Amino acid sequence: xxxxxxxxxxxxxxxxxxxxxxxxxxxxxxxxxxxxxxxxxxxxxxxxxxxxxxxxxxxxxxxxxxxxxxxxxxxxxxxxxxxxxxxxxxxxxxxxxxxxxxxxxxxxxxxxxxxxxxxxxxxxxxxxxxxxxxxxxxxxxxxxxxxxxxxxxxxxxxxxxxxxxxxxxxxxxxxxxxxxxxxxxxxxxxxxxxxxxxxxxxxxxxxxxxxxxxxxxxxxxxxxxxxxxxxxxxxxxxxxxxxxxxxxxxxxxxxxxxxxxxxxxxxxxxxxxxxx
Amino acid sequence: xxxxxxxxxxxxxxxxxxxxxxxxxxxxxxxxxxxxxxxxxxxxxxxxxxxxxxxxxxxxxxxxxxxxxxxxxxxxxxxxxxxxxxxxxxxxxxxxxxxxxxxxxxxxxxxxxxxxxxxxxxxxxxxxxxxxxxxxxxxxxxxxxxxxxxxxxxxxxxxxxxxxxxxxxxxxxxxxxxxxxxxxxxxxxxxxxxxxxxxxxxxxxxxxxxxxxxxxxxxxxxxxxxxxxxxxxxxxxxxxxxxxxxxxxxxxxxxxxxxxxxxxxxxxxxxxxxxxxxxxxx
Amino acid sequence: xxxxxxxxxxxxxxxxxxxxxxxxxxxxxxxxxxxxxxxxxxxxxxxxxxxxxxxxxxxxxxxxxxxxxxxxxxxxxxxxxxxxxxxxxxxxxxxxxxxxxxxxxxxxxxxxxxxxxxxxxxxxxxxxxxxxxxxxxxxxxxxxxxxxxxxxxxxxxxxxxxxxxxxxxxxxxxxxxxxxxxxxxxxxxxxxxxxxxxxxxxxxxxxxxxxxxxxxxxxxxxxxxxxxxxxxxxxxxxxxxxxxxxxxxxxxxxxxxxxxxxxxxxxxxxxxxxxxxxxxxxxxxxxxxxxxxxxxxxxxxxxxxxxxxxxxxxxxxxxxxxxxxxxxxxxxxxxxxxxxxxxxxxxxxxxxxxxxxxx
Numbered sequence: 045x046x047x048x049x050x051x052x053x054x055x056x057x058x059x060x061x062x063x064x065x066x067x068x069x070x071x072x073x074x075x076x077x078x079x080x081x082x083x084x085x086x087x088x089x090x091x092x093x094x095x096x097x098x099x100x101x102x103x104x105x106x107x108x109x110x111x112x113x114x115x116x117x118x119x120x121x122x123x124x125x126x127x128x129x130x131x132x133x134x135x136x137x138x139x140x141x142x143x144x145x146x147x148x149x150x151x152x153x154x155x156x157x158x159x160x161x162x163x164x165x166x167x168x169x170x171x172x173x174x175x176x177x178x179x180x181x182x183x184x185x186x187x188x189x190x191x192x193x194x195x196x197x198x199x200x201x202x203x204x205x206x207x208x209x210x211x212x213x214x215x216x217x218x219x220x221x222x223x224x225x226x227x228x229x230x231x232x233x234x235x236x237x238x239x240x241x242x243x244x245x246x247x248x249x250x251x252x253x254x255x256x257x258x259x260x261x262x263x264x265x266x267x268x269x270x271x272x273x274x275x276x277x278x279x280x281x282x283x284x285x286x287x288x289x290x291x292x293x294x295x296x297x298x299x300x301x302x303x304x305x306x307x308x309x310x311x312x313x314x315x316x317x318x319x320x
Numbered sequence: 321x322x323x324x325x326x327x328x329x330x331x332x333x334x335x336x337x338x339x340x341x342x343x344x345x346x347x348x349x350x351x352x353x354x355x356x357x358x359x360x361x362x363x364x365x366x367x368x369x370x371x372x373x374x375x376x377x378x379x380x381x382x383x384x385x386x387x388x389x390x391x392x393x394x395x396x397x398x399x400x401x402x403x404x405x406x407x408x409x410x411x412x413x414x415x416x417x418x419x420x421x422x423x424x425x426x427x428x429x430x431x432x433x434x435x436x437x438x439x440x441x442x443x444x445x446x447x448x449x450x451x452x453x454x455x456x457x458x459x460x461x462x463x464x465x466x467x468x469x470x471x472x473x474x475x476x477x478x479x480x481x482x483x484x485x486x487x488x489x490x491x492x493x494x495x496x497x498x499x500x501x502x503x504x505x506x507x508x509x510x511x512x513x514x515x516x517x518x519x520x521x522x523x524x525x526x527x528x529x530x531x532x533x534x535x536x537x538x539x540x541x542x543x544x545x546x547x548x549x550x551x552x553x554x555x556x557x558x559x560x561x562x563x564x565x566x567x568x569x570x571x572x573x574x575x576x577x578x579x580x581x582x583x584x585x586x587x588x589x590x591x592x593x594x595x596x597x598x599x600x601x602x
Numbered sequence: 603x604x605x606x607x608x609x610x611x612x613x614x615x616x617x618x619x620x621x622x623x624x625x626x627x628x629x630x631x632x633x634x635x636x637x638x639x640x641x642x643x644x645x646x647x648x649x650x651x652x653x654x655x656x657x658x659x660x661x662x663x664x665x666x667x668x669x670x671x672x673x674x675x676x677x678x679x680x681x682x683x684x685x686x687x688x689x690x691x692x693x694x695x696x697x698x699x700x701x702x703x704x705x706x707x708x709x710x711x712x713x714x715x716x717x718x719x720x721x722x723x724x725x726x727x728x729x730x731x732x733x734x735x736x737x738x739x740x741x742x743x744x745x746x747x748x749x750x751x752x753x754x755x756x757x758x759x760x761x762x763x764x765x766x767x768x769x770x771x772x773x774x775x776x777x778x779x780x781x782x783x784x785x786x787x788x789x790x791x792x793x794x795x796x797x798x799x800x801x802x803x804x805x806x807x808x809x810x811x812x813x814x815x816x817x818x819x820x821x822x823x824x825x826x827x828x829x830x831x832x833x834x835x836x837x838x839x840x841x842x843x844x845x846x847x848x849x850x851x852x853x854x855x856x857x858x859x860x861x862x863x864x865x866x867x868x869x870x871x872x873x874x875x876x877x878x879x880x881x882x883x884x885x886x887x888x889x890x891x892x893x894x895x896x897x898x899x900x901x902x903x904x905x906x907x908x909x910x911x912x913x914x915x916x917x918x919x920x921x922x923x924x925x926x927x928x929x930x931x932x933x934x935x936x937x938x939x940x941x942x943x944x945x946x947x948x949x950x951x952x953x954x955x956x957x958x959x960x961x
Contacts, residue, residue, distance in 0.1 A: 054510055054511075055410070058403060058406060058407040058410065059407060061403050061404070061407060062403075062404060062407035062408060062420065065400060065404045065407075065424070065481075066420060066423045066424065068478065069423050069424055069427055069478065069481065069482075070423050071438070071442060072427075072435055072437075072438025072439050072441070072442055072475075072478060073426075073427060073430065073434075073435070073438060075438050075441045075442050075448055076434060076437065076438040076441065079441050086446075087440075087441050087444055087446075087447065088446050089441075089444075089446060089447050089448045089450075089451045090451065125339070126340075128335075129335050129336040129339055129340060130336065132332035132333070132335060132336070133332060133333050133335075133336040135332055136328075136329035136330075136332035136333050137329075139329075140328060140329040142329045142330075145329070148333060151341055151345070152336070152341065154341075154344060155344060156535070157535055157582055157583060157586055158348075158579055158582065158583075159535070159538065159539025159556060159575070159578045159579060159582050160539055160541070161539055161541050161555075161556040161559050161560065161575065161578065162351070162539070162559070162575040162576070162578055162579050163344070163347070165351065165559055165563060165571055165572070165575050166344075166347035166348055166350065166351040166575065167343065167344075167347045168563070169347060169350050169351060169354060169568065169572070170343060170346055170347035170350050173350055187339070187340070187343060190339070190340050191340050191341075191343065191344050194336060194340050194341075198336070209686065209688060211684050211685075211686060211688040212688050212690060214655055214675070214682075214684070214688065215682070215684055215688040215689075215690070216690075216701070217655075217674075217675040217676050218653060218654075218655075218675055218676070218680075218681055218682045218750075219676075219681065219701050219702035219705060219749070219750075219753065220676045220677075220702050220705040220706055220753070221676055221705055222676060225705070229701075230690055230692075233692040234691065234692055248428070248429055251431070252430075252431045252432060252433075254432065254433060254541065254542050255539070255540075255541045255542065255556070258541075258560065259560075259563065268431075269431050269432075269433050272431070272433045272434075272437075273433050273542060273545075273546075276433065276437060276546055277545075280440070284437055285437070285441070288430075288431070288433075288434040288437060288438075291430065291431060291434060292430055292434065295426065295429035295430050296426065296429075298429065299422070299426055299429055
């Protein structure tokens with residue numbers, strides 16, 4: 045950004061505006077953390093006193109415990125599934141020009157456009173109509189999450205692959221590697237940051253998912269956000285704030301791990317993935 | 321490595337197609353079948369459900385609410401996102417820049433339920449915002465900010481803002497600084513540079529942002545439910561309720577209308593995108 | 603001796619566009635062979651077909667007597683040094699060089715020995731654990747060569763590997779490459795668009811243009827006896843003069859163009875009165891001040907002082923000629939009227955492009 049003609053007032057306004065936006069973005073998260081210590085069960089501001097009892101209540105809740113376990117299982121399985129499926133798909137899109145490529149791309153991107161509620165309902169009907177027993181099962185939820193995440197994962201991985209010189213594979217082949225060997229020895233090690241970002245976002249998407257999941261789940265396999273949503277429908281005491289504060293902590297931990305593992309490449313990949 | 325045959329790429333795409341895309345496509349087909357009451361227990365195909373839904377004034381008011389909500393959220397989000405993207409790219413201090421990026425984008429990591437709940441706390445009748453307004457010298461309020469469209473719009477703008485800023489930053493980064501320098505050299509002032517050079521060149525990014533935000537806003541479910549408290553009725557909410565009521569045909573019709581709105585908006589924006597490109601080329 | 607690489611009638615087209623058209627070529631064992639031509643002439647595609655990265659759309663390629671049709675890249679007795687090097691960024695110098703040996707399940711002690719040997723040859727001993735990104739352009743170049751050579755391929759293929767380096771380093775590495783090739787007695791096939799580079803290193807050069815092999819020969823042959831207009835003008839500077847065959851005597855052609863007379867070796871099918879093109883190198887032309895009455899003498903239109911020589915542009919008789927004068931003679935002034943002379947056998951006739959005699 046060179047300073048080719050900028051007015052001082054304009055820059056000052058821009059800075060003040062950015063500050064307001066950042067306060068706006070942080071506000072609901074800060075309030076959740078503060079309110080998790082609020083002694084008032086009716087979310088009254090300012091807090092009537094400080095307590096940690098909501099944390100105890102949230103951690104002791106059997107629904108939330110089960111939801112947490114289910115969410116981790118669903119997140120790990122669907123992330124693994126979608127990375128295993130998405131990598132070859134991204135490779136096909138990034139490395140080959142073939143007839144029907146644009147049609148394949150359009151179908152792959154479909155779940156980004158179709159409202160999640162519609163996807164959830166459609167999958168629900170499919171699971172019931174096919175008598176597959178997928179409705180209300182963990183497999184069904186994992187499959188549903190994979191449908192939602194595939195477009196994003198494929199886009200990020202294809203952008204990642206686009207940055208890796210195809211000559212490296214040719215060099216590996218020339219030195220005696222088979223096509224699969226060349227991919228595993230030369231391409232995969234360089235997809236690290238792409239895989240981490242795609243995997244992290246896939247996991248977060250799965251961990252956060254309500255709109256599709258709510259149609260596919262039964263109480264035994266309810267994920268954590270579903271349990272939280274159902275809880276909010278009935279109660280609004282700070283139990284949910286305490287749980288949310290814990291989840292916020294975990295999110296920042298994941299963010300730190302992700303940034304440390306991928307470095308500066310992460311934002312560029314995200315930008316590349318989104319903008320294309 | 322450009323293969324002349326189609327077999328290799330198709331083989332690589334096959335696993336995704338089988339496991340993920342086939343159920344996706346199949347479920348959309350089944351959805352369409354249900355909407356015309358065609359199925360194992362149905363009598364169709366006929367258009368009774370469609371006719372009933374579309375001739376009901378109540379349905380149209382829900383569609384109107386969904387569209388109004390999505391349109392206002394998209395507009396406000398873009399108006400906030402564009403200057404935000406410009407401002408964040410201008411920060412030269414790397415530490416401040418990193419902090420701004422984290423504050424702006426870390427909410428993406430947090431559950432929509434958590435974020436909606438945060439807004440419920442902020443905007444409640446006796447919540448933070450109203451207590452702040454009451455404590456102000458003017459002693460304003462209290463205002464009703466939840467269980468109506470205002471609260472839903474505020475929370476959705478918060479949730480969707482990162483999705484809008486990201487493609488706009490991407491578009492701005494792709495504009496070589498030399499264009500702005502050339503415009504300044506030719507005598508354009510700061511305002512003229514923004515309006516005549518930067519903005520038109522970043523328009524594709526703005527349109528991508530609009531596509532993403534509108535698609536997510538029109539189909540949002542959690543936020544309208546939590547902050548609308550059952551009083552803001554949108555299509556996605558109706559779909560959910562009708563499944564509970566075992567009105568699957570009706571739910572299918574509503575889901576398909578939602579889909580049509582999302583795809584329709586995307587096509588309109590894409591057309592707009594292409595026409596601006598064509599103008600520039602011609 | 604049996605040639606190492608034989609191309610016969612090799613064709614390649616991409617989506618209907620012919621890039622390589624009927625190339626016949628035999629590369630001898632142990633020679634440094636260069637494929638020389640402008641960008642887009644098909645030289646890199648030819649190299650990639652030998653390596654197995656592209657399949658010919660016609661003709662056949664054999665290496666050491668074995669037909670390569672259907673033999674995948676990884677099983678060919680060739681290794682390639684890539685234009686952009688393609689060093690593996692996630693591996694250090696040792697692992698880059700050992701890559702091929704490990705795939706061949708070479709025992710670890712032998713890998714260590716051969717990599718160390720290779721590093722010694724390319725003068726990079728002690729760099730084993732360095733990351734390739736931390737090396738200079740010239741060092742990366744040597745790693746790329748070592749990574750290919752360590753596998754002891756029958757034929758080493760090099761795709762303009764020195765193109766990205768500055769001139770001084772280029773010259774230095776040219777010498778090194780030549781030394782490595784002599785020491786290993788390995789067949790090198792080197793692709794370049796730089797005629798000086800090809801002339802400096804090669805035993806023989808194949809000149810390509812528009813997908814065709816125009817001429818194959820030793821550097822001096824190509825310079826002194828170019829077969830086509832293209833070869834004559836691509837290798838060094840020359841004057842191409844279109845004229846007519848006046849007479850054929852004792853196996854020599856007498857050619858007249860714009861009042862100038864040339865003598866050249868006769869070629870098959872030459873007939874009196876037929877058009878012919880001669881190539882005359884600028885440095886073969888000797889200039890003397892014209893006699894006073896030389897009404898149709900040449901005029902010096904332009905003179906450029908080059909240090910060791912002076913380049914002149916001459917005009918007159920409907921022709922423009924380039925001449926190069928070396929030595930102690932004082933430069934002639936622009937506008938001077940001069941007579942141009944050359945030795946009887948200085949000129950050669952050249953054929954039209956694509957009609958080369960290369961086999």
